[in-house]
Amino acid sequence: MQRKLTLGLASGLVAALLTMTSSVSAQKSATDDIAKYREMIADGNPSELYEAAGEELWKKPAGPKNVTLEQCNLGLGPGVVKGAAAQLPRYFKDTNKVQDLESRLMTCMQVLQGRDPEEMIDAPFQKGPKKDMEAIVAYVVTLSKGDKIKVSTAHPKEKEMYDLGKRAFFFQGGPMDFSCASCHAENGKRIRLQDLPNITEQKGAALGWGYWPAYRVSSGQFWTMQQRLNDCFRQQRFPFPIYGSDVTIALSMYMAKTANGGTVETPGLKR
């Protein structure tokens, strides 16, 4: 209750700060105000609520097999969550696939708990099974906060996924001819007042990849990387990217590998 009130006040404050900026320096100060806001609630990122719920879901027996996710292998061995998100996406021998965090969690839910991945894939974001996924993602990524992004392309399938992702990044389509690169391939660019990271360089890639998943102040929701990518494609005017599909994993691989050496700042706090 206390936290909700603080959050409400903080959101009100950021709105006020944003409206107050009305001079020529608006571009600069809007960014500064968001940074100030981030600092203000750094000790109380609303993601914590999702994280707590996610930890509970992780340890609670569920699915047709009534088993917990505690033995899930995210790449560092069964049950190792600490640092796992920092090294994803990666190749997994048991599925013979490169997987990101969310597609890997679907595998764990299927293998350990007997849940049907199709239900997860088809569910809308923020609802039903996706709500559980979002909480679990918050829990997992929080346990990599502060770690260095360390994604490998040593396995041929990882290298292949990286190459496919790089190509997908520049793939233009839709009625507006947009690709990821239309907005994210140059330094110092903005859409309206929103700064756009240059994802083709390490610094920009770390700014993007390193801060998602994140709590989004404007929507009051915790967004996973899959949802972030989904909304990019929506604004690109593309058709709907299927949850956990290869194009989303390939793009993640390209971003993560480019961001290598940067710091995991998840869960981030975004506009």
Next chain:
Amino acid sequence: MNMKITHLKQLLAATGFIFATGLVQTPALAQQKNDPKFNKMIQESFRADGIAALNRIDQDATQKFCSDPKFADSKQGQAMREKIQKMNMDSIKQPSDGKYIGDWKNGERIAQSGRGATWTDTAETPIGGGCYNCHQIDYKEISYGNIGPSLTGYGKIRGYSPEVVTYTWNRINNSKAYNACSNMPRFAHFKLLNEKQMQDVMALLLDPESPVNK
């Protein structure tokens, strides 16, 4: 004599160096090859949703060419660049009523809106020009992007000659007629804006009464 030989050696070394550099700088750059694995990934990764049909990922020649910026920006890509520009230029229609300048107030509304054409929109959702997403236009609007150049004082700076008017009309209709891989959507080519809407956006830039030119 000795001196001359040293010079000659230096000259030869330098020539060799230039020759080697020349080789390094001119690899046989060609447009990226068709990759069945990539195509399969793209085909299998999307589904249609509402007005966002699957044919949106079927690329036309311009999109295909511009998806390989390394080649598109290269010396080797120049001939193709020109071909693409010509193709886009040829698709432009001048206004059917001969009128280029509409209502700047409506043009401003179109420039402000970045909505439409996504899977959360319907066919009835008016599509905005999204101009402020990337351009500074009316100096009073401080929330503008910078992917495109500033258009503040557009007519005042460039004048209102028929050449400027036609160029601007063409650029809004199909920016790829001038720059094959311009980041700007082809508003007429994909029917994002209709003729009247484009006339109104023209007025925002080229009506002397528009705040852009005050």
